[in-house]
Amino acid sequence: MNSLVQQFSKLGAGRLAAMLTVTAALLIFFGFVMFRFSQPTMGLLYSDLSLQDAAQIVKDLETRNIKYETRGDGSAILVPRGDIPRVRMELASKGLPSGGGVGYEIFDKGDAFSSTSFVQNINHLRALEGELTRTIRGLGRVQNARVHLVIPERKLFERDREPPRASIVLKLRGDLEAGQIKAIRHLVASAVEGLKPERVSIVDEGGRLLADGAQSDTAGMTGSVGDDRQTTIERRVKAQIEEIVASVVGSGRARVQVSAQLEMNRVESRSETFDPESRVARSTQSRTESSANSEPGAQGVTVGNELPGAQGQGGGQAQTREQSSKNEEITNFEISRTTRTEVLEGGRLRRLSVAVLIDGIYARPAAGGDAIYQPRPQEELDRIGALVRTAIGFDRQRGDQVEVVNLRFADAPQPIELKEQTLMQQLLSFTKDDVLRAIELGVIALLTLIVLITVVRPLLKQVLAPEKPKGRDGDGGQSQGGGGGMQSLPNAAEGQQMLAGPASSDTPSERMLALAQIKGQIKAQSVEKIGGMVNQNPSDAVAVLRSWVHEQPSGA
16 A cells, blocks of 8 residues: 555646546546446337327326337337337226327216216217217328317207317328218218218318318319319229230339319200100090071061060061081090100219320340330230220210320339348348447447547556666765765675675576665665655755755756
8 A cells, every 4th residue: 555655646646636537537438338338229109199198108107117218399209119019008008198189088087976067068079079089090191180079059949950060180191082081071970960071171280171061062062072073083094094004014114194074064954855646536526506597578677566465467478497507526636745854963074085105115135235125016006005995985976085105214114133131131131220229339339449549548558657767877976975974875895795695596587686676675775874864964965955956067
């Protein structure tokens, strides 16, 4: 311990402070490295969480002392990769994450007998919205959803009741198809009593109106429904053409575009046709009339002749008699009549245009090298066009058009040869996490190596370096400058006798060790004697030092 204390005392205060500082820095650095290596690899537990779900999950993890990290303003939570399956199952047993809303489990809490009817109705509405939100979130392209229901309260003696309405806000991972939007509307409408699909409005996170719940049925047919039908027809025809063309020219060597024009107007026509050649007697009427009239001869007309009971005068005169007959026959015929009513609903196909682009043929030379492009013969293109017309139900009178063109693609597909990976390739097929982990370890190892080379190695080399011995000139000067005060030091004869003592040593190494031991003893004795002399005669020691100081310039 004395030698260790003497060694540190020789270093000085500045060197000791530097060594302590460097030692503390190294301890901190290596502690950080050990802590970083001891940390487990974190994996994603859940992402795109609402603040409510994130707070509940973090609280549960803290209760069970599970390490976690939060990223993305708390919307993503990371836990040790080995604990992810267990943590997910435990959180699922507690109903987490709940999707930012509550479901029918809200009725599991609280006392139903002490709740008012208003509170029960509000809880039922919240539960219904939460269950619909969870169901919609289960769809493939839906990342998050929010459902708002407006269900008017039933009142007694109410004739006209306002129908329910619904509003849905979706956060999507892509674009929804028309069929998927329609499915969401029918899903919500089927879950709520009295709600119709046309009363459901859907909006995405960008503010786009996907489904209008305020439009009428006719507007829906002429608007979005018509577009949906057109898209469906174009997609179906395109799939049919690609399937039949790809079987001839190969997969990926044909591009198909279809444009369908629909007639969205609803037309109703009525017509009546009469056939004059086809007639049937429906009824017949016959009427016959006959009449007879007799008048006396010419005679003067008097008042007496007109009186009742008056007898004509001159009865011997001649009389005139008239007779007539009349026959009338009416026959009613029923003429054949045809009445036709034709209603043409909107959405029928009015015109179809198809464009088919086909790549050529690529032949590889026998000697190797790049493939040589060759156009397809016209006869083959005509046969492909005939197949396309047959597949789509081509109608020339309707104005359909089909164009089949052969052009070279800019990015010609090259044959891909799939090779089975070897064991070494499988071992070298790192994932993204493995690469990041390797980079992190490499950076830490490089920093450790730099610290060892630039800091630790020079420090150890300086501390463990042996002390340089003093020169002989200095020793001789001290002995000469001592004057009369140094008479008690060992003389040359005594030194020669001490040096001659180990002459009987057998080996040179033992002799050198003995010499070194003798020199050390001589030096130690000299230092002790000098110290004693200085303590006994301080004035003489001061005089000697002054004489050395004054003699040094002349000696230089």
